[in-house]
Amino acid sequence: xxxxxxxxxxxxxxxxxxxxxxxxxxxxxxxxxxxxxxxxxxxxxxxxxxxxxxxxxxxxxxxxxxxxxxxxxxxxxxxxxxxxxxxxxxxxxxxxxxxxxxxxxxxxxxxxxxxxxxxxxxxxxxxxxxxxxxxxxxxxxxxxxxxxxxxxxxxxxxxxxxxxxxxxxxxxxxxxxxxxxxxxxxxxxxxxxxxxxxxxxxxxxxxxxxxxxxxxxxxxxxxxxxxxxxxxxxxxxxxxxxxxxxxxxxxxxxxxxxxxxxxxxxxxxxxxxxxxxxxxxxxxxxxxxxxxxxxxxxxxxxxxxxxxxxxxxxxxxxxxxxxxxxxxxxxxxxxxxxxxxxxxxxxxxxxxxxxxxxxxxxxxxxxxxxxxxxxxxxxxxxxxxxxxxxxxxxxxxxxxxxxxxxxxxxxxxxxxxxxxxxxxxxxxxxxxxxxxxxxxxxxxxxxxxxxxxxxxxxxxxxxxxxxxxxxxxxxxxxxxxxxxxxxxxxxxxxxxxxxxxxxxxxxxxxxxxxxxxxxxxxxxxxxxxxxxxxxxxxxxxxxxxxxxxxxxxxxxxxxxxxxxxxxxxxxxxxxxxxxxxxxxxxxxxxxxxxxxxxxxxxxxxxxxxxxxxxxxxxxxxxxxxxx
Amino acid sequence: xxxxxxxxxxxxxxxxxxxxxxxxxxxxxxxxxxxxxxxxxxxxxxxxxxxxxxxxxxxxxxxxxxxxxxxxxxxxxxxxxxxxxxxxxxxxxxxxxxxxxxxxxxxxxxxxxxxxxxxxxxxxxxxxxxxxxxxxxxxxxxxxxxxxxxxxxxxxxxxxxxxxxxxxxxxxxxxxxxxxxxxxxxxxxxxxxxxxxxxxxxxxxxxxxxxxxxxxxxxxxxxxxxxxx
Numbered sequence: 001x002x003x004x005x006x007x008x009x010x011x012x013x014x015x016x017x018x019x020x021x022x023x024x025x026x027x028x029x030x031x032x033x034x035x036x037x038x039x040x041x042x043x044x045x046x047x048x049x050x051x052x053x054x055x056x057x058x059x060x061x062x063x064x065x066x067x068x069x070x071x072x073x074x075x076x077x078x079x080x081x082x083x084x085x086x087x088x089x090x091x092x093x094x095x096x097x098x099x100x101x102x103x104x105x106x107x108x109x110x111x112x113x114x115x116x117x118x119x120x121x122x123x124x125x126x127x128x129x130x131x132x133x134x135x136x137x138x139x140x141x142x143x144x145x146x147x148x149x150x151x152x153x154x155x156x157x158x159x160x161x162x163x164x165x166x167x168x169x170x171x172x173x174x175x176x177x178x179x180x181x182x183x184x185x186x187x188x189x190x191x192x193x194x195x196x197x198x199x200x201x202x203x204x205x206x207x208x209x210x211x212x213x214x215x216x217x218x219x220x221x222x223x224x225x226x227x228x229x230x231x232x233x234x235x236x237x238x239x240x241x242x243x244x245x246x247x248x249x250x251x252x253x254x255x256x257x258x259x260x261x262x263x264x265x266x267x268x269x270x271x272x273x274x275x276x277x278x279x280x281x282x283x284x285x286x287x288x289x290x291x292x293x294x295x296x297x298x299x300x301x302x303x304x305x306x307x308x309x310x311x312x313x314x315x316x317x318x319x320x321x322x323x324x325x326x327x328x329x330x331x332x333x334x335x336x337x338x339x340x341x342x343x344x345x346x347x348x349x350x351x352x353x354x355x356x357x358x359x360x361x362x363x364x365x366x367x368x369x370x371x372x373x374x375x376x377x378x379x380x381x382x383x384x385x386x387x388x389x390x391x392x393x394x395x396x397x398x399x400x401x402x403x404x405x406x407x408x409x410x411x412x413x414x415x416x417x418x419x420x421x422x423x424x425x426x427x428x429x430x431x432x433x434x435x436x437x438x439x440x441x442x443x444x445x446x447x448x449x450x451x452x453x454x455x456x457x458x459x460x461x462x463x464x465x466x467x468x469x470x471x472x473x474x475x476x477x478x479x480x481x482x483x484x485x486x487x488x489x490x491x492x493x494x495x496x497x498x499x500x501x502x503x504x505x506x507x508x509x510x511x512x513x514x515x516x517x518x519x520x521x522x523x524x525x526x527x528x529x530x531x532x533x534x535x536x537x538x539x540x541x542x543x544x545x546x547x548x549x550x551x552x553x554x555x556x557x558x559x560x561x562x563x564x565x566x567x568x569x570x571x572x573x574x575x576x577x578x579x580x581x582x583x584x585x586x587x588x589x590x591x592x593x594x595x596x597x598x599x600x601x602x603x604x605x606x607x608x609x610x611x612x613x614x615x616x617x618x619x620x621x622x623x624x625x626x627x
Numbered sequence: 628x629x630x631x632x633x634x635x636x637x638x639x640x641x642x643x644x645x646x647x648x649x650x651x652x653x654x655x656x657x658x659x660x661x662x663x664x665x666x667x668x669x670x671x672x673x674x675x676x677x678x679x680x681x682x683x684x685x686x687x688x689x690x691x692x693x694x695x696x697x698x699x700x701x702x703x704x705x706x707x708x709x710x711x712x713x714x715x716x717x718x719x720x721x722x723x724x725x726x727x728x729x730x731x732x733x734x735x736x737x738x739x740x741x742x743x744x745x746x747x748x749x750x751x752x753x754x755x756x757x758x759x760x761x762x763x764x765x766x767x768x769x770x771x772x773x774x775x776x777x778x779x780x781x782x783x784x785x786x787x788x789x790x791x792x793x794x795x796x797x798x799x800x801x802x803x804x805x806x807x808x809x810x811x812x813x814x815x816x817x818x819x820x821x822x823x824x825x826x827x828x829x830x831x832x833x834x835x836x837x838x839x840x841x842x843x844x845x846x847x848x849x850x851x852x853x854x855x856x
Contacts, residue, residue, distance in 0.1 A: 068717070
């Protein structure tokens with residue numbers, strides 16, 4: 001009681017005194033706990049920051065409470081850790097226990113509490129840096145490397161498993177600014193390679209417990225790397241020199257051939273020129289004059305000489321003097337020819353393709369009917385004896401089945417096999433040219449096997465007379481191969497095609513002049529079959545037609561070695577492709593169904609739209625049978 | 628055998644003898660040819676390492692989940708209400724310092740570890756259930772809680788194996804029973820954890836997983852000190 005009274009009295013006196021002197025005093029400002037750290041998970045220290053002292057001497061005290069207990073303890077040691085700190089020794093430290101810590105600032109005028117802080121010792125561990133850092137230069141054959149070793153901080157007990165530390169080191173050259181860091185896990189040694197010859201290095205190391213804070217970096221250790229020959233570096237230098245040298249040579253070469261290269265890489269582009277157009281006029285400003293020259297006799301082009309478009313033609317050679325009369329049915333639908341007009345330029349390799357060089361297989365009966373007609377029997381013998389049954393009809397499917405046999409005429413089914421990108425219905429030629437991209441190849445199907453005896457196209461009376469000759473078909477199209485068929489026993493017709501099949505399209509005349517069938521004029525000395533077109537309509541004769549052209553369009557070769565020259569463009573629904581053929585005596589009207597059944601009646605889809613081409617033989621090699 | 632040449636019989640006999648002797652020596656020749664000190668304990672050390680790794684992973688997951696929770700649910704770190712937290716495993720007496728941990732018997736330490744693992748089996752499962760029901764938790768967190776729950780199971784099995792091995796090697800006595808029945812341990816406070824909030828549950832488990840990891844390490848370094856301590 002007295003004490004209390006005395007205290008109050010003292011305070012009042014003090015206040016009075018202070019007031020009398022005229023200075024202002026206040027209770028202390030709020031202190032703050034800055035951090036708490038434990039170096040080894042067995043003790044820990046807390047530091048605080050004092051607030052303003054209010055002008056009066058202020059005392060600080062730290063109080064703590066342990067988890068789930070209301071008992072308040074005061075800090076046991078204010079001095080060990082320095083100013084404004086509190087050190088908890090081993091006896092006072094409990095791990096895995098929540099401490100609630102508060103700092104109180106007291107001065108004459110009052111006391112102020114700081115905000116309380118909760119800590120658990122496990123999560124505030126910050127160890128001391130590792131100790132005894134040692135650097136050694138060791139040699140790996142001719143190259144030196146740095147061997148770094150250290151020890152765990154003394155206080156941290158890793159031996160008993162109480163703490164687990166992981167380490168990290170960093171290294172740099174003395175005059176550099178950037179450190180190179182290397183995590184080292186739990187190991188206490190490390191090797192560093194790729195050292196600069198003669199360089200001076202600094203190394204530092206630090207550690208951290210698995211859940212905690214990184215320690216400070218240890219003090220630097222220095223090491224000097226001895227001079228050594230850096231083979232790697234010299235190798236790089238050599239490589240650079242060599243490549244520079246090579247570059248120099250290349251540049252020099254380019255320079256020497258500058259002109260040629262220029263031509264090669266950047267060919268001169270021809271300036272645009274319009275015939276009859278005078279640029280100068282335009283420049284001068286007389287535009288009307290300039291354009292007037294364009295509008296002239298030549299523009300728009302009214303007539304063209306289609307003859308000029310014909311570039312290639314097929315020469316058919318018959319080795320022996322035979323004349324093949326090729327007749328074609330007169331029954332050609334003219335309108336089917338119109339597609340021919342659509343593309344005047346078969347050079348593009350698009351299908352000419354409407355040329356169907358199909359050798360139609362004639363039925364056996366036909367064969368029998370006109371034995372005489374089979375003057376020339378062109379036999380496409382697909383294969384060996386076993387193949388005889390299979391003849392190539394104008395369907396592509398069969399084509400593949402033939403194999404070349406040495407002794408027989410080698411048909412070359414592959415050449416006429418439908419190209420992969422082709423539609424599976426080769427004979428079905430829609431009107432659009434686009435589909436017939438592939439030249440005439442698809443069209444050129446031929447039936448292996450004996451040609452129909454009644455093969456009328458060949459105006460030959462006796463096939464026997466046809467000497468051995470062979471059709472040689474060269475197709476420049478990459479998918480086709482030149483097949484030589486030579487049958488010693490067989491007579492062969494030899495047909496030369498001067499140009500690629502794709503060019504056969506040239507023979508397609510515009511609608512004005514479709515010649516739908518050809519006729520064999522004669523067989524020349526060199527065993528050439530000379531064909532001439534037989535105009536279907538007398539009124540539309542093509543005087544310009546090269547009468548001496550030798551070409552025919554072979555539709556297919558049937559089993560009886562008959563060369564079926566196709567010409568039909570007309571669509572005969574339901575008619576086989578091969579169902580086309582010309583019988584010399586058959587009337588045009590009859591063209592359709594009758595004769596063509598057998599060999600050509602294959603799965604080949606009916607030709608919707610055969611383009612008739614004016615005769616050219618797209619040949620395949622086939623031989624004439626010997627008779 | 629009539630057809631058997633006596634000489635070949637002798638050969639066969641010799642071969643058999645050699646073979647059997649080899650077999651018998653092979654049995655004895657294990658990893659340690661000279662039985663260096665501690666060499667025969669290598670398998671046990673490996674077992675310990677694996678179990679410790681497992682517990683470290685478990686603790687890592689719980690730490691992640693706890694931080695996530697803190698981020699979303701507790702903006703301020705120093706809430707006064709924290710002190711009132713009471714983990715349901717507080718009844719299990721655990722050493723709170725290094726000396727204490729080193730002083731108690733190995734068997735006791737092993738038993739404490741097992742008790743802790745058993746005590747967390749059900750609460751973690753329920754925690755995972757409640758987490759997956761709340762939409763605000765991402766799939767990632769939900770997966771973590773499931774993983775945590777599984778790991779407690781696996782870790783307990785692992786520790787049992789280690790104990791078994793130790794008993795087999797005669798390192799510890801057989802007093803460490805399979806305290807597999809949680810009912811026996813937590814009859815008194817079996818319902819206590821149900822009243823804990825999710826966050827408190829996480830906080831308690833984070834701490835307990837750290838304890839488990841640390842005790843295992845201490846146990847290992849007491850029993851097989853030469854292998855990485």
